[in-house]
Amino acid sequence: MSHPQIVVSNLSKTYRVPQRPPGMRAALRSMVRRVTEDVPAVCEVSFRIEAGEMVGFLGPNGAGKTTTLKMLAGLLHPTGGAATVAGFVPWERDAAYLKRISMVLGNKSQLMWDIPPLDTFRVLAEIYRVPPVEFRQTVDELAALLDMEALLTKPARNLSLGERMKCELVAALLHRPAVMFLDEPTLGLDVSMQRRLRGFIAEYNRRTGATVILTSHYMIDVAELCPRVLLIHHGRLLYDGALRGLGERLAPFKLIRLTLDAANGSAPAADHLPPDAEIVSQENGGLTLRVPRAGTPALTAQLLSALPVLDLSVEDPPIDAVIDQIYQEGAV
Amino acid sequence: MNPRGGVALIKATWLSWMQYRSFFFLLAFSWMIGPLVYLFVWSTAAGGGTVGGFTRGQFVAYYLILILVNQLTIAQTNWTMGDLIRGGQLNRLLLYPMSVAYNTLASELAGKVVYLLFVVPVAAGLALVLKPELHLTLANALAFVPALALAWALSFLWGYWIALLAFWMTRADALVTVEAAFKFLLAGQVAPVALLPDALRALATLLPYRYVISFPVEVITGQLDRAGLLTGFALQLGWLAVALGLYAALWRRGVRRYSAIGG
16 A cells, blocks of 8 residues: 555644625725625535545636635645645645646746746756756656647747646746646646647656645546546535546435337337336437436337337436536535 | 845846936936036035035045945835835745845845946046045045945935835835925035034034945045044934834835735
8 A cells, every 4th residue: 555645634624714794884884894704615524545546626716616725736725624635734835846747737837938938947957956957858758748849939929828838837847846726727728739738748657656636627637647546625625536436325216228110019108117217308319407416227129019119228328417517506 | 035046136136227318428427417506506606615624626526435435325125115016016025045135135236337337437437527625545446435335325225115105105205305405405416514503513514424425535535534434424323223123124114014915
């Protein structure tokens, strides 16, 4: 059993936010006495992540994902609980710790705007003490992987969003971090650029065994990269496990898609349906039913015998729909 | 601390800033205007005689050196650091295994080089035309070096601690405007400190502003006797210690607060 790379126990963060009702009177009053409100952003979250794992953080906006990442990267002090990453307490911000991690914020650039990325990389290499030989190797290797050699010498401000993001990733990986926090790395990118970056992140993880925590609102990022997901909602950890398992656990039903022989058997299909099955959609010959997960095999047999079935498939509900349901209802 | 990373950052910042030469040249020019106006006012007032012991040529020398010193010591920390805190870019810097102060120091030093590319030729040109009168002694020249270095350090740290107020207040700029007024009045810009009325002169001697700009100029132009020199250095060092203390305390508390509320 290897040592877990990240251990988080009962981690909590409560923000104190100034409160002010609208209006002049309230504005004047707040100058004298400030009223604040405690807003819990993360509540007693616990999990462990092994070295080399790729884990996706899921949750709606404001769920506490970024707050958790920022605590793990040492940018925020928690209000409760404990965490160690690579054996360090993140918020002590030990230089040795900062050299082992990297954080990509999809909406904040670390490239210096007016100079070519290669110059920014050189500065980073000095900051992180990357030896020159290793620096050249890493840049060549990463630039080849991302097919971006031509971008290295253009000023950063002349790059497109996608090109800049490629450079951001290289910048974040120059010092070969053992732990990477990727907060919305594909934000605003087109599908093929997203796919390219995903492939790159997977490849980096495979080559170096780095631990990766990723947040993204694009479900496909998480589905393709992360065998394991942590679902956070209202600051609480609702689920920790495989993405596939999330569907099974959260959606206690399956979808049965039927294609019926319209010429044969004129009776409306609804008449033959077992009481547990619920029609989701029905259009010329096609029928989609929602059935309880446990009863699926029996129901399938029943349908096959009762209806003129041309084709039948059993599916899990789309993960997006499941997640949306959780976001709306706020519970698993 | 990580000085190697700091040096690399300074070089890169300088490269970035060179892209905006004309902007910085204009900025440098705007900072010259005040002292230039008073150069002409006082040298005209002196005419063929003296005002408060200064001849026309001495006023010219005083103000030309003041222009150079002002450009060397003027602090931009309030803009660079304050913006980083307000804009949340501080997060990025906190992730580096390097002191955040390097970033501010980098823009500070990068800026100086760019300004001097403009100011030195201009001041040299003015010197050729206006014929300054400077009796330079070796002792004064030697004393000028530490006075200037300390003036820069004081200016940098003084500006930095004020910039750090951005952790608590959204706009600490108002304070900077007040400071600018003090600097104008008490740091030898409107008139050499020696020419100020007694009460103002006492105030100028006590407050930190003189030690950021005019003290090194007074040193090199030989306006100070031995006692004045020693008091000056003592006060300059004292204020530097105060600025350093304030910077350290505010930085510690500020980062704690920043990491409590998030950027």
